[in-house]
Amino acid sequence: MAAFFDAEATTRGVTVRVKPHYLADQSAPERGHWAWSYHIRIENHGAAPVQLLTRHWVITDGRGRRQEVRGDGVVGEQPVIPPGGAHDYVSGCPLETPQGHMAGSYGMVDADGGAFEVVIPAFALVSPAARRLAN
Incomplete structure (x- = not known):
């Protein structure tokens, strides 16, 4: 399953995997x-x-402009993930440039109420046009 994802990072036994997808119909x-x-x-x-x-989230567009987004949970949820379990969700990001990148962190708590941060690995947002220019 890991081959499906473009980026991954593990912090304190929590692995975050990411797969971006360009939305031509919404661009x-x-x-x-x-x-x-x-x-x-x-x-x-x-x-x-x-x-x-x-x-x-730290979202950086192709001109180097950074935007930070902070909030509670993900897509309206604050999931509890059991040992050996996983939580999947899909969200989106618009940019004013044909490429950019995102990275960030999740604020988590363990079973004892201890808070810790989990790394969201950096991943590229690249439109087909930007990919052609890079090749």
Whole structure:
């Protein structure tokens, strides 16, 4: 399954895997609008449950402009992930450039209520047009 994902990182037994997908039908390059979805899988390889409480994203467009997004949970949920379990979700990101990248972290708590941060690995957002220019 790991081969499906483009990026992954493990922090304290929690693995985050990411697969971005360019959304041609939601993009309008002639108006300076490009859109992506991204599939995230969060796997708990630890011996006790963990809960995702917060998210922090750093989104950088092709001009180097950074935007930070912080909030509770992911797509309206604060999932508890049991040992050996996983939580999948899909979200999206628009940019004003044909490429960029994202990275961040999740704020988690362990079974004892201890807070810790889990790395969301950096991943590229690259439109087909930007990919052609790079080759």
